[in-house]
Amino acid sequence: MKITLKIWRQKNAKAKGKFVDYELNEVSTEMSFLEMLDALNEKLIISGGEPIAFEHDCREGICGCCSLYINGQPHGPEEKTTTCELHMRSFKDGSTITIEPFRAKAFPVMKDLIVDRNGFDKIMAAGGFVSIDAGSAQDSNSILIKKKNSDEAFNSATCIGCGACVAACKNASAMLFVSAKVSQFALLEQGKVEAKERVVAMVNKMDDLGFGNCTNTYACEAECPKGISVANIARMNREFLSAKLT
């Protein structure tokens, strides 16, 4: 298939970027989206050009490295699919694909399509951990956990921290990410001990970094490649309220 790409090119964090058009004539529908970009980069390198910088690592939807805002959607048009899992069969022959970096003040562009998502690490460092001594492996029945809670904690923990929620949200809010991380701890016994301090610290850090405020439009949930539910945001709000009131 033949495609036209409009890709955001930006030399470095300070440079003013612009969109550059590229034509690719022999794209296979079997190619993954990133393989298509690899092919373009090879072409660019051979012709002496600067390859397009984009982030990737696992290429199997688990690391959260890949980003890209493709045709108006983070991770492109497929539901619950990361950019690395996206395939060219999702696009029509002859179509134009616009690729932009994730946009948020808190995610500054470093080069081309790579943005600095360090903010998420800073939020995690503020409270996204358990620091109590959990001791050695417990007898499996010594801490009883409801199946529902362990399932929900697991679901929340499947957040790969890619930042699609921030990219999709019209307010560039990080609340889906933060709430998933708050939830994965708050639902389990070891995490409950520090739950109050954690939620307040993480919310404070999120605000400090300049992420927007959730207005419950739920674009984040619709775009999350892992299907993280906005019920997590409600849980974070609950956790926060109870931390402040008690």
Added chain:
Amino acid sequence: MSNQEFTFTSLTKKITMAIAGLFLIMFLLVHLGINLLILPITENHKEMFTAAAHFMGTNWIVKAFEVVLMAAILIHALLGVILQIQNWTARGQAYKVKSKSTTSFMSKYIIYTGVMIFLFLGLHFYHFYFIKLGLVQAPVVANIAFPQEEHFYELAVYIFTNQLLYSVLYIVAFISLGIHLNHAFQSAFQTLGLNHKKYTPTIKFIGKLYSIIIPLGYIIIPLYFMVMG
């Protein structure tokens, strides 16, 4: 030191806004209940309306609530504007391709409908509330000066019958309110952490229903006088 020592966190602002909003949502129902008495729904509707207006204007519990109400309006509006400004600046550079994400459609207009309602409130206060407070001279209609809430019935009928522009603005404001509530009702529950598999669909349904029925109830009143003269 984090600057949150001096400012409120995003969640504190949101939660406060939701609580104020829910209070306003309840108030809308009370206000509508009284307003509907302007329509000839019973024989003594006028007396009932006047009695209700008198009660609202003199009862000390209601008066105490009036302070809460004004505070709720101001806090809700002020926090809404602060959050919105932060949200506008949080994106930085805009996307070239407009978002194709599935979102709650009406939520995108919440700030604009909010501003419309706020502006309308100014006009509404000028017409009724400020007269009650004695801040504004009531219009002299059919040789009756309207010194206080006893005459709100005549005042309302007069305005809806003779001031087409006000009636149209009134209707536009309540359509805005409907759009506002369509998103805001369920949003307030979510912000307060009340999201539950079993109950959230019901809350959303009630919210949609409320956002249609309440504004419609208000709109019927000027429509009646516009049609019936």
